[in-house]
Amino acid sequence: MSIRTIKTLCLFCGSSDGYSKSYKDGALNLAKTMIERNISLVYGGGGKGLMGTVSKAVYGKVPNVIGIIPEKLYESVRYLDHYEDDLVIVKDMHERKAEMYARSDAFVAMPGGVGTVEEFMEAYTWLHLGYHNKPIGLINIDGYFDHLLLFLNHCVDQGFLREEFFKALCVAPDSDRLLDMLEHVSLALPSKFH
Numbered sequence: 654m655s656i657r658t659i660k661t662l663c664l665f666c667g668s669s670d671g672y673s674k675s676y677k678d679g680a681l682n683l684a685k686t687m688i689e690r691n692i693s694l695v696y697g698g699g700g701k702g703l704m705g706t707v708s709k710a711v712y713g714k715v716p717n718v719i720g721i722i723p724e725k726l727y728e729s730v731r732y733l734d735h736y737e738d739d740l741v742i743v744k745d746m747h748e749r750k751a752e753m754y755a756r757s758d759a760f761v762a763m764p765g766g767v768g769t770v771e772e773f774m775e776a777y778t779w780l781h782l783g784y785h786n787k788p789i790g791l792i793n794i795d796g797y798f799d800h801l802l803l804f805l806n807h808c809v810d811q812g813f814l815r816e817e818f819f820k821a822l823c824v825a826p827d828s829d830r831l832l833d834m835l836e837h838v839s840l841a842l843p844s845k846f847h
């Protein structure tokens with residue numbers, strides 16, 4: 654039995670497509686899983702890269718697609734080709750993340766660049782610090798996040814990351830398996846502070 658129901662997923666992923674076709678296929682696969690499970694999307698807004706692929710594919714087929722974009726980004730890109738029920742324009746990146754966190758039940762990162770990794774790392778850190786208690790996972794398409802996972806293992810080995818927190822991170826090669834993990838993972842974590 655699931656521990657939780659995920660109604661809205663916050664997605665961090667590339668504003669580019671990447672070189673391998675697997676990434677776009679993975680994005681379409683996540684969209685299919687969300688449609689099958691009737692899960693709404695919260696993401697960075699816009700129609701670029703993998704972000705655009707997922708939002709376009711789920712738009713009109715899940716209850717809600719919400720893009721959350723800071724003023725500066727909204728002004729610097731042309732928002733012609735985007736698919737959202739609601740585009741929320743916020744003051745800055747901090748407000749954006751606060752909005753994304755408040756509106757979602759779980760976080761998922763799929764392949765992307767520094768923006769994706771930064772967003773993922775912050776949501777993961779906030780779980781450690783007890784600012785939220787929502788599951789977080791990586792769709793590790795073709796082992797894209799293997800180096801990051803090696804680094805996190807290194808943090809555990811060197812005494813900078815508690816093993817329980819590392820184990821709380823869900824990792825799967827595809828979205829269906831990841832969603833199952835996010836629904837079942839126990840987040841009864843010890844306080845980071847003792």
Ligand code: AMP
Nearest residue numbers: 665666667668697699765766767768769
């Ligand atoms: P990156 O992985 O560096 O491509 O950055 C992707 C992440 O940063 C996304 O999850 C977005 O939240 C944010 N982001 C980067 N570029 C854009 C953009 N042009 N429009 C909207 N969000 C963006």
